[in-house]
Amino acid sequence: MFKVNENFCLLKENYLFAEIANRVSAFSKANPDKKLVKLGIGDVTLPLAPAVISALHEATNEMAMSSGFKGYGPYEGYEFLREAIVKNEFIARNINISIDEIYVSDGAKSDMGNILDLFAADNIIAITDPVYPAYIDANVISNGGKNIVFLPCLAENGFAPMLPKQKVDIIYLCYPNNPTGSTLTRAELKQWVDYAIKNDSIILFDAAYEAYIQEEDVPHSIFEIEGAKNVAIEFRSFSKNAGFTGLRCGYVVIPNELSTKTAEGKTLKLGELWLRRQATRYNGNSYPIQKAAAAIYSPEGKEQTKQMVAFYMNNAKTIRESLIQLGFTIYGGINAPYIFLKTPNGMTSWEFFDVLINEAGVVGTPGAGFGSMGEGYLRLTAFGSAESTKEAINRIKTQLKL
């Protein structure tokens, strides 16, 4: 009899966003006249930038002609895109990354899950708490999740994770952080790189929100830190900086220096393993989508995506300042599109979620859904429209009976 991967039985029954969808749907059914303002899921709302739209049309026209048609592309992505990424994301910041260290994909979520194919099942895995739930679920499916060590992130430390007491092999870091909206300083990130160097660990660095960094001392890439190229893989996405959640494109940076030894002493380069993995289980991203991604690095594309980020950060400012005025304790929203607010009156995350939806018709994301240390918090996103963001704040101000 064929046997399934029984790790699936270890997954928690309801995925966070599915549970939110269930409660939203129940509320809407019971209150058909009440229009909800949704600041829950971290999905963008602005239409694609004109430069991206033009690139999609142009690539489509190429695909309509024999001379321009593209079939299977390179597994690691087209050179034109990898070149634009290297030049604009790394060289421009004096970070030494070359195009053969860039691997384009259909998004950071795929990459963050698929990277586990490269690792043995018995690594000790450190994951921050709270955290984006897919990191944990991907590990549970892949290795049973039995060796996960949680790194508590506390408000009093600005949600910076504490170094683990036991030795860990694989470390997930996401900064600017989802869901807390917090960041690490260079000095804080350096501690982690140093830890990884000392312990032969590897850091999986999720930099999906890099474009939202406004302050000076916040690193945009882990490769700004000395020694990181020996111990880190970085995950990037076009979802949040250019609104590609519905187009799908991201990339992973695997330095050529990054290698390890097998039990028998053979040196394996992680980049080579990844390329082999991708060649076997993936066939590259769509040509028009890669052309669209490259277009965000044109002068117009840069200006247009910068304005999109500024638009969302203006929403973040609105939420942040209004909630502070109302007496809430809040975090994030300065270098990230997320505001993490302390629930009032000692409510649990889901209690406040229910109060917020029932009294104000506003949907947030319960912090407890991101892990036990997220209990007592609620995440609001800045990805709504300007109107819906103001409407949400206005409802919280006038309708919430606390």
Added chain:
Amino acid sequence: MFKVNENFCLLKENYLFAEIANRVSAFSKANPDKKLVKLGIGDVTLPLAPAVISALHEATNEMAMSSGFKGYGPYEGYEFLREAIVKNEFIARNINISIDEIYVSDGAKSDMGNILDLFAADNIIAITDPVYPAYIDANVISNGGKNIVFLPCLAENGFAPMLPKQKVDIIYLCYPNNPTGSTLTRAELKQWVDYAIKNDSIILFDAAYEAYIQEEDVPHSIFEIEGAKNVAIEFRSFSKNAGFTGLRCGYVVIPNELSTKTAEGKTLKLGELWLRRQATRYNGNSYPIQKAAAAIYSPEGKEQTKQMVAFYMNNAKTIRESLIQLGFTIYGGINAPYIFLKTPNGMTSWEFFDVLINEAGVVGTPGAGFGSMGEGYLRLTAFGSAESTKEAINRIKTQLKL
């Protein structure tokens, strides 16, 4: 110290198509004036159909407006596409499949590899020989490939695989077949479904070349066979029927009936596991690409893609009939875009590959690259232009010194 998945060390050093690329590159360097005709890789060459192009432009225009912008889509794909698939691929052939059994993806190669995430590592896996190499590599990466049983496919049986002597749990079948171009009759396929029912096995049925079927008795879907919904998953692709190799879209059909029991007796539905897997490690295919895929089911799209298939099948006919005239022993090319030819004079596959490139400047794919039973064969594809196909045949006729 972090440990890698050492199964990567078990992979054969050179991926088939990489080795071909190396030899082609070496030849071109040594013979800069000689232009090669490439009938090696199974990549399409015709530009996208006008209906597909229109759909891409329209979807792009939607993404440019607030009212039409789409962010994250459903993990299983948009309903408009799943509906079109069900109606045209299944209901139209009296096959009982519903839209909640369709899961859209970025291509069959991703699906065929990713499906392994659902299975335990100790299943006995039956794979035909010869076979598309990624099936094997995906298993080696995922479970070490130690439990693979090869099913020899011999010319004297029309390359139909022999039922295994030992009990197997997971069975890979691909019909119309890559690389042999052969098909199974309903009666032959029924044997496999019956085997799977009797032995609680599961069949992974790759139907990527379904659109090329010309003859009546050849099943288009394994779900034409009674009982298959309890034992099979089917993989489909838009790559070969509509030229989506560079756009990326496919889907998998997982019947609601398909379930298994855990060691503890809990029933697990494979479709539910897959959706959870996709929700964790994937974020759905691009909206414009899904619109493009749906467009092949419009009246114009159907007619245009039908013409594309007819065009390639005309190439297949040219290759087939000419090679027979020249005295070659050949297989396939009737219900599939592949011609599998017996190498002349007892040459090995790679010997004939070298002769063909050196004497005629024609690139094929050595059968041995698809497995030991492919030794002594060479695959030619019908995916070239009409001119290059004729040119290849002409060169074989006039320049090959056999």
